[in-house]
Amino acid sequence: MARRRRALTQKGRDDDVRIIAGFALGSILTVIMLMVVIIAPPATIGPSEGELAPDFIADAYNGANWEKFKLSDSFDYEWEEGNEGEWILVQFIDTDCPYCWTEGETMSSLYSEWSNSVEFITVTVELSITNHNSDRAEVEAFRDKTSYGTEDNDGDGCNSGRNDCINRPGTVHNWNYIEGSSSIMKSWEVTGTPFLALLKPDGYVAWNQYENPGENIEEAMQRIVGGAQ
Amino acid sequence: MIESLTDPILIIFIIALTLSAYLMLINNEKKTTMLLISSLSFSIIGIASSAYTYIIHNKMVLQGSTSFCSSEGIVQCGSVIGDPQWNNLFGIPWGVFGILSFSILIFFSLCLYLDRHAKWSEDYLNYAWWAGIAGLPFVALLVVIELTQVEGAPHICPFCTVAHVSLIGYVSSIYFLRIRRNMGKWSENEG
DSSP states (O other): OHHHHHTTTTTSSSHHHHHHHHHHHHHHHHHHHHHHHHOOOOBBBSSSSTTBOOOOOEEEOHHHHHHEEGGGGGTTTTTTTSSSEEEEEEEOTTOOOOOHHHHHHHHHHHHHHHTTTTTEEEOOOOOOOOOOOOOHHHHHHHTTTOBBBOOSSSSSSSHHBBOOGGGHHHHHHHSEEEEHHHHHHHTOOOOSSSEEEEEEESSEEEEEEGTTTTTTTHHHHHHHHOOOO | OHHHTTTTHOOOOOOOHHHHHHHOOSSTTHHHHHHHHHHHHHHHHHHHHHHHHHHHHHHHHSSSSSSSSSSSSOOOSSHHHOOTTSSEEEEEEEHHHHHHHHHHHHHHHHHHHOTTTTOOOOOHHHHHHHHHHHHHHHHHHHHHHIIITTTTTTOOHHHHHHHHHHHHHHHHHHHHHHHHHHHOOOGGGGO
């Protein structure tokens, strides 16, 4: 009789097993995190110097058509400091930004000097400013220096619609122009354009414009990559 | 595809899932205990597979590839976990989300397993149910991403699928446990 009553009104244990469960869970998590750290520690990803550059995948215009482009496909993971390798110059622009318009010439000049040892990549973004409209046609015209818009300040064309894209300073940019996005800008912590960063061949950031206000890109490339042709 | 499916780690996960499903479906006089063990087992497989995908993620980021999972064919992890656009949520890898989510589920199941007659047991059973249900839309989203969004879609990431099946198994176990509780069969000697 007493046994049946005990069965019908079963009580929980006197000790609070939630503490035991918490400790058990803590142990499981500790083992898991130790395994992760030992087998494959997480990388420090970001645009700051010494960090692994944030990867992205987006459509890229190569002068003929738009194709998928993944930044990390350009990384040479086997590269070691001191060895030869292809460095990567990442530029963020808005085709309607006046500073990006004038930087077109600098980029052409850099390309003519370092195209053998540096891969050039331009990421186009659209800043939230009136008359800024970087559609694909404008991006193609900006890169290829083809006619798009007018020379009147009518909002039509590059440089906030002040110029026909054919008149962009510099030569044709014979490298990939990536269709950027706000998420790429965010991961690269880009607050304005133009923005430049130089990556080592293995994808780690070697130079970030924001961290070197006293050094321009030519000086940085000469110092870091060296050997301008 | 065959290469991906013969991965020894994957085979271990599949065997563990099968055993957990067996515990969930077996009918004996210790049904409640079996279901509690099953839910615990599913959540442990879930956390282990999430951790494994996180390891693959880190390897992919640091080395561009990994020997831990194939990068060729439809059934592979490379194009899924290696896709920078879809392999994270607000910058946090999905594997980390999996580890944290399954931690919560393990905690509920472990508490229930250790003391199913505690005052809080009914609440915890409900919490486990709703926490499991909350994860299902994410599973659906990730399957859609695998099949339609990642580079070269469709792809199926086998280790991600293990985590997804674990969650579905967990929710099923908790569903059967709730039924037993509602039918007054919570104690073994009442079932």
